[in-house]
Structures are given as structure tokens and as C-alpha cells.
Amino acid sequence: MEPSGGDLAAKRSNIAASADAGEDRLSGLPDYILVLILLRLPTSAAAQTSLLSRRWRHVWALLPELRFPFFPEPLSFRDALDAHKVPLRYLLVEDEDASAGSLGAWLPAAARRVSGLFAIVNADHRRSAREEEEIGAQRGAFEIPCFQKATSIRLHDIGSYQYLMGNMAVFPDLTFLYLGIFANGHAFGASSFHILKMCTGLRRLVLGFCDPTELELKSAEFNCNHTVPQDDSLLLPLFFKNQTASEPTILVGQENLDHYEVNTGKKRAKMALMKQRNSAIDLGENR
């Protein structure tokens, strides 16, 4: 591999000279290359490059994936989402103890922007059920807006919030839904049922039951149609604590939920699957 002509050395030194002159050449690269580079940074660092110059102001807004290890300041986050220039294939926000009001401020903007996976992780599941109820009452309620284009939604540990479904909120393209919920929480009954009614294309549902008094790791999982190949990238590890001893009943009002698995550890979970026939199926002990 030797060049059979040309002035390689001269060329090299030319390039080196222009870099030494303190000339910013990175800004000269096309947007798609800069996006490749910014994707390798934490999202907040990528967003901060918008401070560099006018050239950089909107590069970060071309990022197709955003990950926040904290709840950003709600109103400006909402504006930033609205100003984002491309659909988001991934939006993850992870923190603890956000108020329902602050979530409600930017969720509608997220709903407009996400066309892939949307996840909120509210990592405060170490409290007792009573504490959760009190906190839930203080937090107030927020409305889950209509995610028209999202294909996956994961809501972890939002069971201590009261949440309402937006009017006419349907999730037509949602194929995977994860709900982390408290056994005694508001989410466990009517709201879950309501969400499932709205997810008309759902193929895979995972419910994580969480009772802070019990520290065993358990989960229940419904594969809505096991003949359809599952997207492996969505098979995320599940670490959830299970329901209380009172054997809660989950009502699943989904016609296309025709296959499901339940992993409940030692305790028994009673599942009722409301299908067209209106028959209830008691799974009993399962693995």
C-alpha cells in the first residue's frame, strides 16, 4: 500500500498548518456528521453545544435520541421539545419526585415529538404504601396526553401519582407498554384498564407490581400475541416487586391480548382476561 505518486508529505503539512492556525474546522462539517458526534455525548452536554456559535445553535435539535438523568426545568424543556427539529426515536427522562404539575407541563410536547420509545422513570419506590399515598395526594394529578406516534411507552413508578387519560387519548401505534404500578395505587384498577382500552395496537404489555413492604423481585408480563416476532430490543430486564398478599385482580380489556405469561414468585396472582366471550381465566400458580 504505497502511493505511487503525488506529494503526500506536502499535503499533510498543509493540513496540519491550517489546524495550528486556530481555525475551527469542525463547524465546517455537515450537520449529519455533527449529529453523529453529538450522539456520543450525554444529552445535556450535546444541548450545551448550542452555545458555541450560531452555526451550532440548532445542531443538537437534530438529535433523534434524548436521554436525561434528571427532570429538566419543565417550561423550558417543553419549549425545547417544541423547537426540536426531528422526530424522537427515543426519549428517556429519569429522576425522582417530580410534581405532577411539572410532568404535566412538558408531557404534551413530548407526546407530539416522540415517534419511538418514551420512558419516564420515577425512581422513588422505597417508601411504604402509606407514605406513597400521602405523597400521591400532595403531588396531585396529571393528564397523560395522546401519544399519537409513539411505539413504546414505559412509565416506571408513577403509581403514586394520580393520572388521568386525556380526552380521546388513543395510542394507535403503541406496541409495547410498561407500567410500573403500586398494588394499592390509583393506577392499579380503573386507570390501567382505561389505558389498555386505548392501546388499540398493543402487542406486548408488562405490568410491574410494586409494594414497598415486600422486596422480592417479581413481575407479570403479557405477551399479547406470541406468534408475532417480538422486537428483542424492547425486552428490557424487569426488576419489580410484587403485589400484596391480598391477591389483586387485574382486568385486561384487550381483545388482542390472547397470550400472556405471569411470573409472580411465591405468591399467587389472579388474572382475569376479559375477552369477547367475557370469560375470566384464573391462572393460579404459574412457574
Add this chain to the structure above:
Amino acid sequence: MAAPESGDGNNGAARMVTLISSDNTRFEVEAAAASLSQTLQLTILDGGGGGGDGIPLPNVDSATLSKVLEYCIKHAPAAANGGAPNATAVDRAELERFDNEFVNIDQSVLYSLIMAAHNLEIEGLQSLVAKKVADMIKGKSPMEIRRTLGFPDPTPEEQAEMNAHMLEYGWAYE
């Protein structure tokens, strides 16, 4: 700089192809190495680039192409094995050492490389350079980034604009 002869189906003698840079320099390289480029792979599979023909690369100059090929030749054997089964920990450590040293170069060369890697669709090289540039930015304040990347110092007007913008971007700071 010759790579070990990897199975090319050509009776031991590795098939060679010729690549021609934008400034008309000819590079003769093993087909296996050039095939790390998804773009070139199709042409080479079709039998192109052999003999006196050569494949013209109007977007890549000779300095950049020589660097790109250095990467390809080093990575070709591992790519041919699919990383297994005879890729030992030693081999992997050697590649990692090579990669680290390989991107320890002038910024302008880095930028030419990432453009070439993108145009030629050499995935490994593309992410190697993107990671290097990201590491240059990571953990720095906007002013430090400007200095690292060789931006001229901001005019007072630009500085005022940056300050205003920083308020707007408060949400991006924890």
C-alpha cells in the same frame, strides 16, 4: 504494511484492487481491506478495481485515503474472522492500542477522516473518530470547548448573545 493473506478464494494470492484518490494518487490494497468500506464492497464483489482500472474516489484526497487504508489494513483480519473464534484478548488489546494511537492526530485530519469514513461507509472508523471528537468536547464548558476546537475568542457581542442563550438553555443543566 502487508496484511496476512486472508482467505480470498484466489489460491493463496490475495486479490488486490487499486483505489484512486481525488488528486490522482493510486493506492494498491488487498480487496479484503478495501471491502471494509460498504461502498467499495459492492464494486469489488462485481470484480471492479482490478488490473489497470482502479476505482476513482473523487471525494477523498491522498493524505486522507492513506490514513483510511492504514485503518482498513489493520482491521481487515479481525473483520474477516467476524471477531471470532481466533480473536484472542491479545489481538483485541492490540487493535485497541492501534485505535487509540490512530486517532491521536491533528483535528483537521480527524475531520477529513470522519467525512471519508461516512462517504465510504466504514462503520468502525466512523464511530472511532466520532468518539474521539466527542471526548474532546465531553466535560468542558462552552468556553473550553471553543478553545479546544480552535474557535476564535468571542467578540463582546457574541459573548452577550451566548449569555442570553445560556439562560434559555438552563433546562439542559442539572
